[in-house]
Amino acid sequence: MNSENTQVKDDLIDTRHGCILYLENITVSFDGFKALDDLNLYIDDGELRCIIGPNGAGKTTMMDVITGKTRPDKGTVFFGQSMDLTQMTEYEISHAGIGRKFQKPTVFKNHTVFENLELALHAKKDIWTSLFKYLTEEQKETINETLKTIGLMEYSKTRAGLLAHGQTQWLEIGMLLVQDPRLLLIDEPVAGMTHQETEQTAELLSSLAGKHSVVVVEHEMDFIRSIANRVTVLHEGHVLAEGSMQDVQNDPNVIEVYLGS
């Protein structure tokens, strides 16, 4: 009985070609300004990818396009080989297995930490279930384990609005974890974190790669250096350079964009 309660179809995502996300020729413009301009990006299954770029390069818009918040004017977004994300709503995309952490930490401030995780938990999310089903022991266990992972076990019953900034960031990451997505989109996870918290976050994200595919947008270079094997540089809405951190750092185009000519 529990299995039907918790199981959501995962096997629809076709990653036989090794790629989990395909963004092709994406263009998004706002009042004539092209936030994304013919963007092409491929994310491998199980990869941890960092995306960097100056302000206004289109990083957040790209996340909006993937999660269905913004519809592209042109181009295609495929999750696996067969799932067309441009035809799906936000909640369908989330159900398909894409989780997102916002730039500004967004948790449910009036709910307790435990309830935040309960709401995000990978389960059926229709009205009937919400009214008449209760958490199974198995689900409680998942939540408790996640609480341990994100170091908020003792805050389980605390209102999320009372957490410190770093803890809020971790709670949001925890909410992604219990959602158990195939692909995690993480926008500036270490903004406002202390040095130690940053290190712990780097460790956590690295440990997720493999089982999940992770895309991280971040400004903090030390952090990126510590986790990334592949980095994509966005500039003016398209990919400027892609490769290892070292390659990217030595790329003359990147140097020009970052340091100015």
Place this chain on the structure above:
Amino acid sequence: MPLKVVILRIDLIKMIKQLISLHSLRGWLFSFGLLALAVILLPVLNIFIPEESFLHVPDYIFPLLGKYLCYALVALAIDLIWGYTGILSLGHGVFFSMGGYAMGMYLMRSIGKEGMYKSDLPDFMVFLDWKELPWYWYGFDHFSISLLAILVLPGLFAFVFGYFAFRSRIKGVYFAIITQAMTYALMLLFFRNDTGFGGNNGLTDFKRILGYSLQEPSTKMSLFIITAIVLFLSYILSRYIVKSKLGRVLTAIRDVESRVMFSGYNTLNYKLFIWTLSAFLCGIAGALYVPQVGIINPSEMQPANSIEMAIWVAVGGRGTLVGAILGAGLINVAKSWFTVAAPDYWLYFLGVLFISVTLFLPKGLIGIFDRFSSQNKNKKL
């Protein structure tokens, strides 16, 4: 493809446990105490205590209290959609009136040939020189069909309206404004004689309900008791909903809807569900209101009326259920007093009350109790 049989399984034991845990023991005693006061003590004091005694409860008290309880049910319904889900409706007068008109139509048909014109048609139709009943009045001679209309029509209307509004992602002030427009438009429609609901006079001069004379004190008392029980059950239902995971999803939608969507919830369905339920409860309130007050007319759909309903909730305290009931009760008792003692000053009083509650008691009157109880807790620490 074989038809998949959906088995609706509910974990009964857990559900009962959940029901019991809705209140502390004190809370349960208190709510059942109030219910017993309404459905047992007041009738007993009315029937068995001689009229000379100061303990005697006079007959007129029942329709009056019944009216307040109907308003309390409206406030409860608004609290679900506004207090918990953050969607401000300034058009709940429409759902209230729909339930009221459906009941009114039944009561009109129950008059039979005892109207002023001794006709089988309602008086206003004779007056308009109509020869036969419009098709949408068919069936309202039967209580069962009228009851069905009361239970279905307000919710159905809300569902359609809500579907288009929520699908277009209309929120906040914009939603409040279109609900005002909705109630205003329907008021104008119902004001027209041609619409077939009695024009600006509405429906009135009712004689009996289910064969019982509406003039009889016992009928009035029964209606009051029914209203009290309906309010109690609606309160328990609402309490169950807001304490369930569904309630947590609703408050999450109120706080950050985008996060709820990205967590995989179809927020449209959730909003539609609670919006429709709210309209459903409001329609029942309207239907109970009409036989106790004796009239329903389009002025119930005045935009100001719906705004006043929202004020009851704001004054009592949003997102608490109890606060909504308290607010509706207190404001309407005050209104009854003011409209007799100083009718010109009522709206000023209401305005001042609303502003001062917003400024000084953002959590409403119920917030005062919370403040006291948290102070007590602090002392213990």
